[in-house]
Structures are given as structure tokens and as C-alpha cells.
Amino acid sequence: MEKIRVxxxxxxxxxxxxxxxxxxxxNYLFAKKNKGTFILxxxxxxxxxxxxxxxxxxxxALEWCGISPDExxxxxxxxxxxxxxxxxxxxxxxxxxxxxxxQAYYAFDTPGELDQMREKLKATKAVNQQYNSVTRMTMxxxxxxxxxxxxxxINSGEPYVIRMKIPLKEEVRIHDLIRGWIVVHSSTxxxxxxxxxxxxxxxxxANVVDDHLMGITHVIRGEEWLPSVPAHALxxxxxxxxxxxxxxxxxxxxxxxxxxxxxxxxxxxKAGFPIFPLNWNDPETGNLxxxxxxxxxxxxxxxxxxxxxxxxxxxxQEVFSLKELExxxxxxxxxxxxxxxxxxxxxxxxxxxxxxxDSALLVNEFLVRLKLKGYVCTEEKGLAIVxxxxxxxxxxSELTEMSRAFFEEPSTFDEKVVRKKLTREAASGLTxxxxxxxxxENLSEDEIRELLSNTLNDADISPGKVIQMLRVSLYGxxxxxxxxxxxxxxxxxxxxxxxxxxxxxxRDKIQD
Numbered sequence: 001m002e003k004i005r006v007x008x009x010x011x012x013x014x015x016x017x018x019x020x021x022x023x024x025x026x027n028y029l030f031a032k033k034n035k036g037t038f039i040l041x042x043x044x045x046x047x048x049x050x051x052x053x054x055x056x057x058x059x060x061a062l063e064w065c066g067i068s069p070d071e072x073x074x075x076x077x078x079x080x081x082x083x084x085x086x087x088x089x090x091x092x093x094x095x096x097x098x099x100x101x102x103q104a105y106y107a108f109d110t111p112g113e114l115d116q117m118r119e120k121l122k123a124t125k126a127v128n129q130q131y132n133s134v135t136r137m138t139m140x141x142x143x144x145x146x147x148x149x150x151x152x153x154i155n156s157g158e159p160y161v162i163r164m165k166i167p168l169k170e171e172v173r174i175h176d177l178i179r180g181w182i183v184v185h186s187s188t189x190x191x192x193x194x195x196x197x198x199x200x201x202x203x204x205x206a207n208v209v210d211d212h213l214m215g216i217t218h219v220i221r222g223e224e225w226l227p228s229v230p231a232h233a234l235x236x237x238x239x240x241x242x243x244x245x246x247x248x249x250x251x252x253x254x255x256x257x258x259x260x261x262x263x264x265x266x267x268x269x270k271a272g273f274p275i276f277p278l279n280w281n282d283p284e285t286g287n288l289x290x291x292x293x294x295x296x297x298x299x300x301x302x303x304x305x306x307x308x309x310x311x312x313x314x315x316x317q318e319v320f321s322l323k324e325l326e327x328x329x330x331x332x333x334x335x336x337x338x339x340x341x342x343x344x345x346x347x348x349x350x351x352x353x354x355x356x357x358d359s360a361l362l363v364n365e366f367l368v369r370l371k372l373k374g375y376v377c378t379e380e381k382g383l384a385i386v387x388x389x390x391x392x393x394x395x396x397s398e399l400t401e402m403s404r405a406f407f408e409e410p411s412t413f414d415e416k417v418v419r420k421k422l423t424r425e426a427a428s429g430l431t432x433x434x435x436x437x438x439x440x441e442n443l444s445e446d447e448i449r450e451l452l453s454n455t456l457n458d459a460d461i462s463p464g465k466v467i468q469m470l471r472v473s474l475y476g477x478x479x480x481x482x483x484x485x486x487x488x489x490x491x492x493x494x495x496x497x498x499x500x501x502x503x504x505x506x507r508d509k510i511q512d
């Protein structure tokens with residue numbers, strides 16, 4: 001059985017877009033499901049667009065997401081180097097093979113001459129304004145120049161590129177595991193540049209050569225790469241590798257929240273949510289883009305959310321661990337249609353994961369935030385507060401503000417509840433509650449509930465007329481975490497003092 005090998009091959013031209021994270025994830029899941037190998041390859045042949053620090057960012061982002069490659073520039077492997085800039089000599093060999101077989105040619109056209117060619121085509125209203133099987137015979141290349149002239153130009157150091165020679169009239173047929181058969185006529189294709197004038201390959205040659213030499217069996221990438229497929233299929237044939245061409249799977253686009261077009265950084269900024277996994281300081285502009293991590297999203301929540309952008313497990317299950325995703329994933333269940341990016345859904349996932357977390361994993365960060373606020377809190381009390389509040393939060397940072405009432409007596413009270421519920425009977429009930437709690441130390445929530453219920457029943461006061469105001473007197477709000485939990489964490493004695501103090505502040509609002 002063929003050993004599955006897939007790769008994620010980003011260019012270090014900036015931060016890793018969330019769409020790239022999804023591509024990496026789907027490659028990773030496919031590899032794990034099939035006991036295969038997941039490779040990270042850095043495609044850095046476009047030196048003009050290279051951004052300092054981008055490669056390190058890419059690797060750190062994948063590591064934070066838990067998408068760990070088996071082979072990479074950092075880890076090494078048997079098929080390295082894993083940076084294309086370190087494989088220059090390899091590409092030269094295959095470019096020469098294509099030249100020797102007549103399936104590529106030298107082109108000496110200057111930028112000005114290329115612009116002139118396009119302007120002429122535009123003037124004649126040609127459908128394809130490109131360097132192709134027709135226009136190449138009017139240009140300055142080794143198909144129109146003599147062999148002696150070509151040699152002389154090369155020897156003199158005249159700049160040139162190497163272009164692939166697209167067949168004049170041919171249907172190129174490629175099968176995609178997600179989209180089915182793709183058929184393109186060669187007359188619509190341009191003669192792609194394979195080697196640039198700086199001696200480095202373009203994406204087209206490097207991608208094909210590396211996928212072949214690294215034994216890649218499946219290429220899983222974004223829909224935006226579909227236009228490259230026909231040229232790549234021809235390159236596999238020209239190089240004699242047609243039978244070993246990887247199987248293709250082009251993932252659906254991630255769309256803006258309204259479904260109107262591809263999700264971009266500008267659209268994400270406008271909608272007020274991140275688009276990069278980690279903070280990115282743009283070295284060119286100096287602008288900081290806040291990442292999902294720094295916004296408070298958990299990597300497991302982000303990965304779970306991204307897994308369902310374009311893939312459907314075929315069940316009602318939504319929350320998956322990474323291991324469950326590895327077991328369930330299949331390309332057969334990836335959709336063709338674009339999928340909307342729903343920020344509310346990822347917030348929901350984040351809340352689910354926080355609820356399921358061991359509170360001990362949240363408490364250290366919580367204690368640090370409390371200290372910055374000037375609050376003194378033991379680890380035991382911190383754990384109790386996290387246990388009580390984590391069901392009600394989306395981000396761990398929300399714990400600090402929500403827990404303020406455990407460290408400060410409320411100075412403002414829910415006006416709507418006060419107007420409706422603070423009657424003389426309720427005030428009498430609050431006084432009784434304060435009295436019965438004042439000499440109690442450690443009670444469980446059940447014990448507190450029973451104590452207060454019995455006290456109010458013995459006084460013939462309905463608990464329903466008191467409980468919401470009891471919450472307001474302790475917490476300031478008419479709704480919130482479990483009331484008995486609030487009292488337990490404050491301690492009954494401190495709760496008693498707080499009830500009396502709040503009643504004093506609210507005395508002039510008591511209604512008959």
C-alpha cells in the first residue's frame with residue numbers, strides 16, 4: 001500500500017492567514033487518518049516578496065495550533081532541504097531537461113517588450129492577452145532566434161527566463177478528489193515562466209519538482225490554486241512523471257461572514273475579528289495585527305472551528321478533540337462550495353472548551369490578572385471562583401471583571417430589580433438572612449440553601465420574594481452565577497456583613 005505523504009507549502013511573505021491554517025489542518029488530518037507523513041515546506045523562491053521573520057512566525061503558529069509536521073526545515077528529514085531557496089541546483093537540472101526535450105525555451109523579452117505585446121493584443125481585442133502558443137512566435141526567444149544568437153546572448157550575460165512550451169491545441173484533463181474532472185483547453189494557457197532571470201525557479205517548476213522528489217502523494221490546497229493545475233499536469237508529463245502525479249484536492253474558499261466574497265484581512269478588520277493565529281507585527285508598516293491567541297481563543301477551539309469550514313462529519317457532533325478529528329476526517333466529506341466564516345460560532349466553541357477545561361489550567365492566569373488589579377486572592381479561592389464562573393464566560397480574560405464582586409462590595413445595584421423587588425417584606429427577609437449567616441464559617445452550597453430556605457419559611461416569607469434581591473445585595477446584579485456559590489466563596493460571615501451594608505445603601509429605595 002502506498003505511503004501517504006502530504007505537504008503544507010506556504011511562502012514566507014507575511015503572517016499565516018487563517019485560510020492557510022485550515023489548509024495545513026486538512027493536510028495534517030488526512031495524514032494522521034491514513035498513518036501518513038505531514039511535511040512543512042517553505043516556498044521562498046520569490047525573494048522580492050520575502051518578509052523577515054515570516055518563516056519563524058509560520059512555524060510558531062502551527063506549533064501553537066497543535067499541527068505538528070513530521071518533516072520540516074526545523075526538524076529535517078530524508079527529503080530535505082525543506083526550503084526551496086536551498087534547492088536551487090535541483091531545479092536547474094530539471095529546467096535543463098525540459099530545454100533539451102524541447103518542452104521549454106529561453107525568452108529574452110524585456111519588460112517593455114512584454115508590455116508592448118499585451119497592448120497590441122488589447123488593441124485587437126484578443127481574448128487572451130498573454131505570452132502563449134500563438135504570441136511566442138512574435139517574441140524574442142529561442143524559438144524565433146537562431147541557436148548561435150541564443151548562445152551569444154546567454155554568454156554575454158543578457159537577462160533571460162525559461163518558459164514552458166504549452167501545446168498549441170490540446171485538452172488537459174485532471175481529476176480532483178473534491179471537484180471531479182477539470183478540463184482545460186491549452187489555447188487558454190500561457191507559457192509559464194519556469195526559471196526567473198535571477199536563476200531561481202517560479203512556483204510552477206519548484207512546486208512540481210519538489211512534490212515529485214519528496215514523494216508527495218496528495219496535494220491538498222486552496223481553491224485559488226486551481227488555475228495552476230493544467231500547467232502542472234503538463235509539467236508532470238513533460239518530465240516523465242505523469243503516472244506518479246499526486247492526487248489533487250482543492251478546498252473550498254473561506255468566505256466573508258455575509259458570504260459575499262473571499263475572507264480577507266481587510267474584511268476581518270472591518271468586522272472586528274482576527275485573521276491570523278498569533279500577533280503579527282508587520283515589519284514594513286509597523287502595524288500590529290492581534291491574533292486569535294492574544295484575543296483569548298484556545299487553539300483547540302480554533303482548530304475545531306476550522307475543521308468544520310468546508311468539511312462535514314456527516315453526524316450531529318460539533319465538538320471534536322484533535323484525535324477525534326484525526327479519526328473522523330475524510331476528503332470525501334469536503335464540500336465544493338465556499339463556506340462562511342462565522343465569528344459567533346468560534347466564540348461558541350471557545351466557550352465550550354473553557355467549560356470543559358480543568359479549572360487548574362485557568363487559575364494561574366486568573367491570579368496574575370487579579371494581582372494586576374490589586375486584588376489579593378489565594379489559589380484555593382481562585383479555583384473556587386473559576387469553577388463558579390467558567391460556565392458563563394467566552395474568554396478567560398472575562399473572569400477578572402466578573403469576579404470583582406468577590407473582592408469589592410457592590411456600589412451600584414441593578415435598578416430594575418431594586419424597583420421591582422425591594423419591598424419591606426424583602427428587606428425583612430434580607431435582614432433575617434444576614435442574621436442567620438453572621439456566625440457561620442464554612443458551609444457547603446446545599447447547607448447554605450437549606451439554612452436560608454428554612455429561615456425564610458419559618459418567618460412565613462416566600463423565598464421568591466427575597467432571593468433575587470439577596471443576589472443584588474451581594475453581587476450588584478439581578479442575574480449571574482449560582483447564588484449559593486457566591487455566598488460560599490465570600491463565606492457566610494462576610495456575606496452577612498455585605499447584605500447589611502447593601503441594605504443601608506438602598507434604605508431610601510425600600511417600597512411599601
